[in-house]
Amino acid sequence: MEVQMKDVTMQFNNITAVDRMNVTIEDGELVSMLGPSGCGKSTTLFMLAGLYKPTAGEIFFGDRLVNKIEPEHREIGMVFQNYALYPHLSVLKNIMFPLKMRKVSKGEAEELAREMAKLVQIDHLLDRKPGQLSGGQQQRVAIARALVKKPKILLLDEPLSNLDARLRLEMREEIRRIQQEVKITTIFVTHDQEEAMSISDKILLMKDGKFQQFCPPQEMYDHPENEFVASFLGSPPINLFPASLMDNLKDVSISGTNDVITLSSPLKEGMDPARQVTLGIRPEDFYIETDEKKQGILGKTIMVERIGRDNLLNVEVQNKTVRAIVSPDLRIERGDVVKLGILPERAHLFAVHTGENLLDSKLR
Amino acid sequence: MQREALSKGFVYTLLIIGGLLMILPFVWMISTSLKAPNEVMIMPPKWIPDIFHWDNYVTAWTMAPFARYTLNSLVVVIASTIGELITTILAAYAFSRINFYGRDIAFAVLLGTMMVPGEVLLIPNFVTLANLGWIDQYEALIIPWLASIFSIFLLRQFFLSIPKELSFAAKIDGCSDFRFLWSIMVPLAKPALITIALLKAIGSWNAFLWPLIVTSSENMRTLPVGLTSFSTDAGTMYELLMAASTMIILPMIILYIILQKYIIEGVARAGIKG
Ligand SMILES: Nc1ncnc2c1ncn2[C@@H]1O[C@H](COP(=O)(O)OP(=O)(O)OP(=O)(O)O)[C@@H](O)[C@H]1O
Ligand SMILES: [Mg+2]
Numbered sequence: 001m002e003v004q005m006k007d008v009t010m011q012f013n014n015i016t017a018v019d020r021m022n023v024t025i026e027d028g029e030l031v032s033m034l035g036p037s038g039c040g041k042s043t044t045l046f047m048l049a050g051l052y053k054p055t056a057g058e059i060f061f062g063d064r065l066v067n068k069i070e071p072e073h074r075e076i077g078m079v080f081q082n083y084a085l086y087p088h089l090s091v092l093k094n095i096m097f098p099l100k101m102r103k104v105s106k107g108e109a110e111e112l113a114r115e116m117a118k119l120v121q122i123d124h125l126l127d128r129k130p131g132q133l134s135g136g137q138q139q140r141v142a143i144a145r146a147l148v149k150k151p152k153i154l155l156l157d158e159p160l161s162n163l164d165a166r167l168r169l170e171m172r173e174e175i176r177r178i179q180q181e182v183k184i185t186t187i188f189v190t191h192d193q194e195e196a197m198s199i200s201d202k203i204l205l206m207k208d209g210k211f212q213q214f215c216p217p218q219e220m221y222d223h224p225e226n227e228f229v230a231s232f233l234g235s236p237p238i239n240l241f242p243a244s245l246m247d248n249l250k251d252v253s254i255s256g257t258n259d260v261i262t263l264s265s266p267l268k269e270g271m272d273p274a275r276q277v278t279l280g281i282r283p284e285d286f287y288i289e290t291d292e293k294k295q296g297i298l299g300k301t302i303m304v305e306r307i308g309r310d311n312l313l314n315v316e317v318q319n320k321t322v323r324a325i326v327s328p329d330l331r332i333e334r335g336d337v338v339k340l341g342i343l344p345e346r347a348h349l350f351a352v353h354t355g356e357n358l359l360d361s362k363l364r
Numbered sequence: 365m366q367r368e369a370l371s372k373g374f375v376y377t378l379l380i381i382g383g384l385l386m387i388l389p390f391v392w393m394i395s396t397s398l399k400a401p402n403e404v405m406i407m408p409p410k411w412i413p414d415i416f417h418w419d420n421y422v423t424a425w426t427m428a429p430f431a432r433y434t435l436n437s438l439v440v441v442i443a444s445t446i447g448e449l450i451t452t453i454l455a456a457y458a459f460s461r462i463n464f465y466g467r468d469i470a471f472a473v474l475l476g477t478m479m480v481p482g483e484v485l486l487i488p489n490f491v492t493l494a495n496l497g498w499i500d501q502y503e504a505l506i507i508p509w510l511a512s513i514f515s516i517f518l519l520r521q522f523f524l525s526i527p528k529e530l531s532f533a534a535k536i537d538g539c540s541d542f543r544f545l546w547s548i549m550v551p552l553a554k555p556a557l558i559t560i561a562l563l564k565a566i567g568s569w570n571a572f573l574w575p576l577i578v579t580s581s582e583n584m585r586t587l588p589v590g591l592t593s594f595s596t597d598a599g600t601m602y603e604l605l606m607a608a609s610t611m612i613i614l615p616m617i618i619l620y621i622i623l624q625k626y627i628i629e630g631v632a633r634a635g636i637k638g
Contacts (some may be wrong), residue, residue, distance in 0.1 A: 046532070049532070049536060051535065051536075060473050070535075071532075071535045071536045072536060072537065072539075076536060077536070078532070078533070080529040080532065080533060081529070082527055082529055084527065084530045084532065085533075086530070086532040086533075086534075086548055088548075088551045088552055089553060097537055097539075097540065098536075098537040101537050101538035101539050101543075102538055105584035110618065144539075145533075149537075189381050311507035
């Protein structure tokens, strides 16, 4: 089912947890909600679930306005960060619980619950109590319980945060598999950007209750709307240089150096020129420039580290460390002065005050 | 290693002494209950009577209408325990889970009343009950004891330790407030509830002052009040009093032994979550 938020706002006393959220999530999409701690992810989810009533704005499921509809009538399934299984009930009873509340006959409920348990591969654990399960198994029970009533929307609040790295990897594949198997609109809260990048159709990035960007992961990575989005995604993070835009609106001079970079993408229309800017370059968008005449950023190598097939260089520019991931074909030693070239169309330019991306780099 | 053994030995010695001190009055009670009247007060005290007077128990039981007292005690204990459980569960749920106007102030006021010594309330309560015309009836023995702030506080703390996501999950699953309370919170709180019920039952079974004040007829007396039958103008018949006391205490000890594993669990859990 399609989910639409129109100017949705949630206010607690004097804290605005969510500020005028406008997003439309299409039917069958898996959307990751991403952002730093306290940015309003859980609050947004609780509003979609109907557990919190928004202070302002409208929420639509399909074309039905659901603001006044109670959680049990919203046809949602939810998995909580701490799973929230009923501790005194067996796994089977936990999964049957939503059906029992809907007065489904016992036999039928049990059959459906067993079916769902099989889907999440816990059908051998049905008689145990939640306390006797591992974190990953509990989570699957929680997913089964959320799915058993055949909801139209699945809400997952940091379901993987308590798991160890390997189990996490396994479980997120699992969630993706189940989601595609039952083709259900899914909203998945996480603050792990790598997790969001790997499983979602789209990412919804938030900061301080404010919506930042909503688009497919790769697009968000390549075309961040603002400096925050650019620096939130990517590891090692994007390199940021204070710089100024020159009068021709094509050249950027990096503050404190003689280095000038000519932009290969045009500025957005209607930008007012000659302003202080921040130049952003991702580590993997650098290469080692050997041609004397070409542009680049000069710096002294302070560390060389082999990571997989590439080399990670730490280069000192203006007393700041710039990280570059470059091909190891060219031998570089600690202490070498290198010129870091920038791959075409890979530079990002942000306004200093608003953080807004100034380049019109979208491939339309 | 040796120091550890030594300190362990010390702790055990201390605990054994403590245990003996606790059990001493009970041993003395049973010992006295088996004595002949002339053995009770002699010096030096005699721990083991020459002849075991088991007949004291029969005499004690038949001297006063103990069957009636037992019935009264049972009615009062059962009714006030069940009543207190109901009020406690409902109040603790409201104070921990429902957001209503003035909730925290109301709770603070309730806690404040715990500072008022019970004796102060004897007379106002008596007057109130007299005006209601309940004196010397079951109402007077039961109704003032149907709620306990302490129990509400205990259970509320327990309820607060249950994550709110559990109620969110239940709400999404289509569970009403009442249903959630009954089929999820109450089963989870079983150890706390058993502790509360047991403390209440023991307190109510042993209650003396209040039943003495609000009952006047033989028919409404409870067991502890019934014990006064052994004190007459001619003096107190200690051996019979002790025999009756032993009989009265026995059911509570049995109840405690049956339920003690829950009590310990309840207290231990309260400690961890504290
Ligand atoms: N019930 C509440 N009462 C008051 N303030 C709240 C309440 N719930 C959340 N907040 C505040 O709203 C803001 C957003 O909280 P929220 O739980 O949605 O963050 P989050 O993005 O889920 O964070 P995290 O990643 O740490 O889970 C925070 O500043 C938080 O303190
Ligand atoms: Mg959260």
